[in-house]
Amino acid sequence: MKIDLRSDTVTKPSKEMLNAMMQAKVGDDVFNEDPTVLALEQKIADMFGMDAGLFCPSGTMTNQIAIKILTQAQDEVICAECSHIYNYEGGGMAANSHVSVKLLNGNQGRFTAAEVQKSIRPDDIHAPITSLVAIENTVNKGGGCYYDLKEIKAIAKICKQNNLKFHLDGARFFNAIAETGEDPKDYGKYFDTISICLSKGLGAPIGSVLLMNKTLYKKAKRVRKMFGGGMRQVGYLAAAGIYALDNNIDRLTEDHKKARALGNCLSQLAFVEKVLPVATNIVIFTLTDKIKPTAFLQKLSNNQIEAIPFGGQDIRFVTHLDFTDGMLERTIGVLGKMRVG
DSSP states (O other), X not given: OOEEOSOGGGOOOOHHHHHHHHTOOOOOGGGTOOHHXXXXXXXXXXXXXXXXXXEESOHHXXXXXXXXXXXXXXXXXXXXXXXXXXXXXXXXXXXXXXXXXXXXXXXXXXXXXXXXXXXXXXXXXXSOEEEEEEEESSBTTTTSBOOOHHHHHHHHHHHHHTTOEEEEEETTHHHHHHXXXXXXXXXXXXXXXXXXXXXXXXXXXXXXXXXXXXHHHHHHHHHHHHTXXXXXXXXXXXXXXXXXXXXXXXXXXXXXXXXXXXXXXXXXXXXXXXXXXXXXXXXXXXXXXXXOHHHHHHHHHHTTEXXXXXXXXXXXXXXXTTOOHHHHHHHXXXXXXXXXX
8 A cells, every 4th residue: 555645736536526527518718618617717716705717737837927917027026935936936936027036034934024024125226126925825845834814914914005916825725724714705805816726635636726806817818828828628627626626625624633643643753853833734844863864765665655855854744635544544653663774
């Protein structure tokens, strides 16, 4: 039995999801003629109280489209130094939008309104123009931690006062509100754009949706086409997204419980120096200096458990809907018996 904890992107569509996909009505989406895509876009836009959604192949594309339509060349984007848009999108901000970045440290990747205020550039020809603030919720490299809505409201206020745009990379947004119990509409009113991924905790095979107002939608669709994201009979994939939204949100807390169980196990092991607080479905832990991450990962692999290195001595586990109770029990058993070093 192989156990894959590398990411929540490794899930396979369930039989029920596959059935929904095969029954989808489709058309040419570039011509706005795919009814299932239109239904998905409207469904998720309504969930957030926003005007429009744009279905794209990936969260990287939705993030990069958002940055492109909210900035101009020579602008500057305020984001966390551990953010996905900075670390894991191939330098897209520079290549696609010709913008620079102001990196904030924050608390596990979550920064405050006060930190944003201090980071806004003065009106000086020597400096780039601060034009966009981007946050990530949950924070991948922050161990799946999430923002307090009050802080988001405060950041939004600073953005409005300084004529800045505000983007949410919500790749694992539903993991956050599964813990807080908040309504997506509570978030939709604060952001110019929101990227929602369907292929992580929600278990769809592919796809993200960029949410925005009607004015930005036309610009976003033009940029999607330029990026090569114009798709044709893609309703088969959109149907998976609709199924995921209808069936896989409430169960996310099960992944969180399993992640906390892993975190508790790891915190008691002699070869683990520390474990980041487990807030949702991501477990990041640091091995002691005597342990080589490659050797540790190889021992896991020898036991049919896959994980990924996460920089330095850090290792990441991510729980998901294909990670069962039996797999959790076996993983804890393997970790407890492991001898490394």
